[in-house]
Amino acid sequence: MRKIFAIAVKELKTYFMSPSAYIILIICVAIFNFFFFVIIDENREATLRDVFLAMHFIFMTVIPIITMKVFSEEKASGTLEFLLTTPTTPSTIVLGKYLGSGIFLSIIIAVSSVYLFILEVFGSPDILSSLCGYLGVLLQGCAAVAIGVFISSLTKSQAISGILTYVVLFFIYFAEILKKYVPEYLSVILTQLSSSNRAEGFNTGVISLSDLVYYLSIIIFSLVLSRLSLERRN
Amino acid sequence: MLVDIKNLTKYYGKKKAVDVASLEIGRGEIVGVLGRNGAGKTTLMRVLTGFLSPSSGKVTVGGCDIVKNSPAAKALIGYLPENPPLYLNMSVYDYLLFAAQLKDVPNLRLRAEVARVLDVCDIKDVKSELIYTLSKGYRQRVGIAQAIINDPKLIILDEPTSGLDPLQIFKVRALIRNLGSERTVILSTHILSEIDQTVQRVIILKEGKIVLDCPSGRAENNASLNTLEETFLNLHKEDMA
Numbered sequence: 001m002r003k004i005f006a007i008a009v010k011e012l013k014t015y016f017m018s019p020s021a022y023i024i025l026i027i028c029v030a031i032f033n034f035f036f037f038v039i040i041d042e043n044r045e046a047t048l049r050d051v052f053l054a055m056h057f058i059f060m061t062v063i064p065i066i067t068m069k070v071f072s073e074e075k076a077s078g079t080l081e082f083l084l085t086t087p088t089t090p091s092t093i094v095l096g097k098y099l100g101s102g103i104f105l106s107i108i109i110a111v112s113s114v115y116l117f118i119l120e121v122f123g124s125p126d127i128l129s130s131l132c133g134y135l136g137v138l139l140q141g142c143a144a145v146a147i148g149v150f151i152s153s154l155t156k157s158q159a160i161s162g163i164l165t166y167v168v169l170f171f172i173y174f175a176e177i178l179k180k181y182v183p184e185y186l187s188v189i190l191t192q193l194s195s196s197n198r199a200e201g202f203n204t205g206v207i208s209l210s211d212l213v214y215y216l217s218i219i220i221f222s223l224v225l226s227r228l229s230l231e232r233r234n
Numbered sequence: 235m236l237v238d239i240k241n242l243t244k245y246y247g248k249k250k251a252v253d254v255a256s257l258e259i260g261r262g263e264i265v266g267v268l269g270r271n272g273a274g275k276t277t278l279m280r281v282l283t284g285f286l287s288p289s290s291g292k293v294t295v296g297g298c299d300i301v302k303n304s305p306a307a308k309a310l311i312g313y314l315p316e317n318p319p320l321y322l323n324m325s326v327y328d329y330l331l332f333a334a335q336l337k338d339v340p341n342l343r344l345r346a347e348v349a350r351v352l353d354v355c356d357i358k359d360v361k362s363e364l365i366y367t368l369s370k371g372y373r374q375r376v377g378i379a380q381a382i383i384n385d386p387k388l389i390i391l392d393e394p395t396s397g398l399d400p401l402q403i404f405k406v407r408a409l410i411r412n413l414g415s416e417r418t419v420i421l422s423t424h425i426l427s428e429i430d431q432t433v434q435r436v437i438i439l440k441e442g443k444i445v446l447d448c449p450s451g452r453a454e455n456n457a458s459l460n461t462l463e464e465t466f467l468n469l470h471k472e473d474m475a
Binding site: 002003006007010013014017018077078079080081082083084085086087088089 | 280283284285304305306308309311313315317319320321322323324328332333335336337338341380
């Protein structure tokens, strides 16, 4: 456990030692602010439901930037050789890296919690429903980070890692749109795979077991694949 | 016996990179692995450290199988790859602290252990510097410092003096000799003079196979030849045609 935290802390330090972390934070906050004020002004409702929808979509473009260097950079610079020749298991390395990226994502989400306070001051929002929406954003983000970490473990090119993560996340998000173009048995799979419907439930304050299982399955599956990818590098 | 290799092979696709029938290395030996580029030195080092798994055969370090009991075997090894594996945006101190955490140094001993390796490698004066600002010589010594954290029984150095200036080479060789007084050191090189000045035993690899294994003094007299260079050239005479 100590090594997982050591790797996570090192990962977070790496993010904040480069300007990209601050640029991502500033851009995310700016876009969230824009959507928050436009949506609240348009709907005149004390709810963050549509803001959460926007956040889901924005994270699809931000998360590949967060995860593209997780393993790719270590592979390109040779530091993966250092990590894997210490008495540290591949599982520990994957969990440490994932935790570091997950905490960075959580910081971005935490910054947006100020909207809840604004709504509380000027209206009477359903707090539980909003917290449920945040849980949905967090789960969707964590699932996307896990996918990004796995893809990053496949290549030493950050560009390829980032682009592939974009493609996979967009495919998963819009999978349901494709169902009318494919045979029946595939359309069932695409519906189950699509993440856009899952987010809807959380945004309206409903936590369903199937949605929790969906996100946790993606996270666990991606992390197991990442571990296998590290073990089978040779 | 600290290192025991039996029937080791390592393939890249169909190409056999390493084929070592038997190799034993005792405690306290300084062993130099010589060979041309592509002879299999780095692959052998990577298999020994557990970074690559063998295609067949068995490698044990301190009695621990490098594949089946990997964390226990790796805990006995300190490794410096050919290109020092450094996080360039970290300070020397933070990097060594991170390495110490991964190498199972207890929390209470972390700072003392980092102070010890800073002292041994003579890099105390740059401990607060970011690694990307350091010269190649300093980077190499930071790499050696991470390799000796937690006092491993076996230190593996892949071309430790490659790309250094003469003074830096002198300092790194002195450091290796100092390390070898208490531990087993395996170093790979294609610089023949390195062997004379640093190691006690020479292993020459050719196409992944050991073609010579003897004390370094005897390598110089092998087959009635005068120098290690002539021995090496004699073993590769068909490549010179």
